[in-house]
Amino acid sequence: MLKINTIFYSSQETGYNAGMKAIIVCMSGCNKKCWFCNTKQHIKINEYLVSKNLKTELLKYSPSTRVMFTGGEPLLQKDNILMFIRNYPEYTYYLETNGTIALTEEEFKLFTWVTVSPKDDEIPILLFKGFCHEIKIVWTGVEDLDLYENFTQVKYLCSCSELNNEMQTRREACNRHQAWRY
Ligand code: SF4
Numbered sequence: 739m740l741k742i743n744t745i746f747y748s749s750q751e752t753g754y755n756a757g758m759k760a761i762i763v764c765m766s767g768c769n770k771k772c773w774f775c776n777t778k779q780h781i782k783i784n785e786y787l788v789s790k791n792l793k794t795e796l797l798k799y800s801p802s803t804r805v806m807f808t809g810g811e812p813l814l815q816k817d818n819i820l821m822f823i824r825n826y827p828e829y830t831y832y833l834e835t836n837g838t839i840a841l842t843e844e845e846f847k848l849f850t851w852v853t854v855s856p857k858d859d860e861i862p863i864l865l866f867k868g869f870c871h872e873i874k875i876v877w878t879g880v881e882d883l884d885l886y887e888n889f890t891q892v893k894y895l896c897s898c899s900e901l902n903n904e905m906q907t908r909r910e911a912c913n914r915h916q917a918w919r920y
Pocket of ligand 1: 768769770771772775776777809811836857
């Protein structure tokens with residue numbers, strides 16, 4: 739059973755695919771506790787829509803066939819998500835993960851696009867290097883962008899609403915690290 743928090747149809751707000759419309763499937767629960775988290779899925783792990791049948795839900799947004807798994811941390815439910823994807827290959831699948839739970843090469847190839855959004859650790863570098871299309875970091879002013887120099891080519895800094903002057907500091911960080919966009 740997939741534990742889903744919410745499902746809605748919307749445009750991707752940030753990163754390489756900004757503006758792309760998709761059915762956004764927000765999975766319940768997270769294994770991180772980021773102070774700036776706006777979903778609070780790490781403390782709402784037992785709040786989910788047990789009655790949702792994902793295929794039935796996706797049909798409500800027909801003819802859209804683009805599905806984005808996000809969270810929380812969707813790969814906490816990796817086996818069930820991958821089973822769903824294998825059962826319904828008529829959809830294209832996008833993933834946004836914090837990078838703490840690995841995908842094999844075969845699993846990675848089930849997704850059209852994988853975004854890794856690391857939080858305060860280097861685990862994603864070990865687990866996802868070569869297995870992601872995009873890195874997206876929530877900029878809180880202290881992240882070491884040099885860590886991700888050779889991680890992947892597509893790199894984005896996203897805003898942290900809790901940070902003062904976040905736009906200015908993000909712009910300055912991207913000026914110092916030319917491969918990053920904001
Ligand atoms: S990884 Fe994402 S969902 Fe999880 S606590 Fe951090 S910001 Fe929230």
